[in-house]
Amino acid sequence: MTTTVLFDFDMTLVNSAPAITRCLNMVALEGNLRAVTEEEVLATIGLPMEDALVRLWGSYEPRWLDIYRERCREEEYAGLRVFDDAVPTLRTLRERGCRTGVVSNRRFARRVVECVSLDALCDVVVGLEDIARPKPFPDALERALSILGSAAEETLYVGDTDVDMQAAAAAGVRGVGITTGNFGAPELLAAGAWCTVDRLQEVTDLP
Incomplete structure (x- = not known):
């Protein structure tokens, strides 16, 4: 679950x-x-x-x-433009009782999350200022899991790059590759994705 x-x-x-x-x-x-x-x-x-x-x-x-x-x-x-289905997706997940958050290779990640008004829909935000090593190392994901008290096997990490999928695999979480960036489904799967989606709202259908 x-x-x-x-x-x-x-x-x-x-x-x-x-x-x-x-x-x-x-x-x-x-x-x-x-x-x-x-x-x-x-x-x-x-x-x-x-x-x-x-x-x-x-x-x-x-x-x-x-x-x-x-x-x-x-x-x-x-x-910056928030994707149309980002807020509905986050809201749906939270209504189901899921914890949500952002794990980024940006420095001062909380600042940019607040700038686009997504902070109220995030239980945790982790950026480069919080860790020693960036993705593809697992540090940022492990930090988020520690803050939330979440189990890796009960966690999805949604990202658009090979680095995201490599970090997910290293942290023991299920990586969900999304094709809204520079990588297609085959490349994301090759990088270790558990599955791929084309739109954020598809994440709400995953087990």
Whole structure:
């Protein structure tokens, strides 16, 4: 029986790719870097930002992240769009007695969850500030389970990337791959997903 359903944030609950692309191109303009496409950015979402910048620009300078956080964060937050079925899905799960939460590779994850008004539907939010190692390591999921007092075998973790599914497997929870990001069902299954869905509301039908 499922008692807990945890979710990744970017491209799982929220469409963030357009906003992040706009902001990274603001950084590119100021840092004399090449512009990036939304397709390129989508392939990096789910990684810690430092790793994403290396993948996009071949290296990482702390000042790029400083520019993003200090000058672009409000622009990013204003452009985030919660997927239409995110709130109904969370509400349905909670009405059934399930605990829900967000486990993300974002730093200061609670801040962004509050920004899109999903915090009232979450019993726990875990981000990079709370753990030593990012996904695909199991630390963030294990931290969430510890806070909630939930059993791994009674928990689902819904995410859109291979990293999410690898973290779920490492934590001993059932990974549910959702195809709203950069990965299709075959890739998510290959990364260790227990099953895949195309829309969030399908999660409410899982045992």
